[in-house]
Amino acid sequence: MTETAIRSRDNPIFRRLKKLAESSRARREARMTLLDGEHLLAAYLAAGGMPHTLVRAESCAPARLAPFAQDCRQARTVVVPDALFAELAPVATPTGVLAEAAWLTPPASGGLALVVVLEDIQNPGNLGAMLRTAAAAGATLAVLSKGCHDAWSPKALRGGQGAQFVLPMQLAADLGAWLRDFSGTSIALALETAHDLYAQDCTAATALVVGNEGAGLSGATLAAATKRARIPMPGRVESLNASAALAVAVFEVLRQRGARR
The missing domain is CATH 3.30.1330.30 (Ribosomal protein L30/S12)
Incomplete structure (x- = not known):
């Protein structure tokens, strides 16, 4: 060279x-x-x-x-x-x-939809890790709100370890409009519900909706989602890190689809 x-x-x-x-x-x-x-x-x-x-x-x-x-x-x-x-x-x-x-623009993935919808994720390491988790699970799309950190920033790329190169992304999205147009089931991960994530049927087209590290999901996004569900936590902590919550949820979807097959 x-x-x-x-x-x-x-x-x-x-x-x-x-x-x-x-x-x-x-x-x-x-x-x-x-x-x-x-x-x-x-x-x-x-x-x-x-x-x-x-x-x-x-x-x-x-x-x-x-x-x-x-x-x-x-x-x-x-x-x-x-x-x-x-x-x-x-x-x-x-x-x-x-x-x-x-920037790369990966082609749209075929097959049964598994979408991660991220609202106002502001920590670049968290955002990169969430995209990495989605890519590892074979997600077909990641939808990011306008308030999310830049998915192509050097720090987010370090967190993603190549996820941004292979995972189709829709950036600066209007989450309410996107969720209303989604033909599958959208599940908002929220603490303020009695519905257990593991009791939800995720074997059809599914979008998992995860909110900001501190504030969670906005009222408008919660209202636009089809369902709300929480991850059972018998331990004495208030909540999971947003990245950890997404990892639990996305691999529960894969578990259910594998069991159905």
């Missing part, structure tokens, strides 16, 4: 990368993002993506990028001082490798 050295924050390439690292608006307008580390880069390539730019910190050995040389022939490679790389990295201990990459 031929590498270009960047030394200045005023370099136009660095300035573009910095905007992608810091601004959801810049990512949305360009439909580009930054991938942190070799694992995400490999997942992106496996999903059919082609990075625009590879970024290496000076302290990172060039050999780290060697495995990607064949698949990234069209990508520009730049090397930046560690101090500048740290300004782009989403974590306190940078991996030393970043990639500038276009």
Whole structure:
């Protein structure tokens, strides 16, 4: 790979990368993002993506990028001082490798609908983990409200570990309208109900609706859902983390469908 050295924050390439690292608006307008580390880069390539730019910190050995040389022939490679790389990295201990990459649009999944509907999930790690869980369960779609954190932010991508590359997503959705139009059963996970999640029939088309980490689901979204259900918790805690609640629910759907088959 031929590498270009960047030394200045005023370099136009660095300035573009910095905007992608810091601004959801810049990512949305360009439909580009930054991938942190070799694992995400490999997942992106496996999903059919082609990075625009590879970024290496000076302290990172060039050999780290060697495995990607064949698949990234069209990508520009730049090397930046560690101090500048740290300004782009989403974590306190940078991996030393970043990639500038276009958003992917996975094709719609066929088969019986299993949709995760997320309202105002604001923690990027939680959001990424929820998308990862949905992808692992074979969800056909993720529907995100306007109040959710940017699903393509570097931190959400780290949490998703490649989920955004394979899971169809509808972003900035009007959840009330989407739920009213959904032809299957939508189940809102809520504490304020006596209905047990495990007593619900999830063998037909199902959408699982999960709310904000602190506030839960809004009244409008609860009203638009077909049903409400709670996860039984005999222990002495008030609630589950939103990501954990979704994991319990989505794999209960899979359990029921497997048992029905």
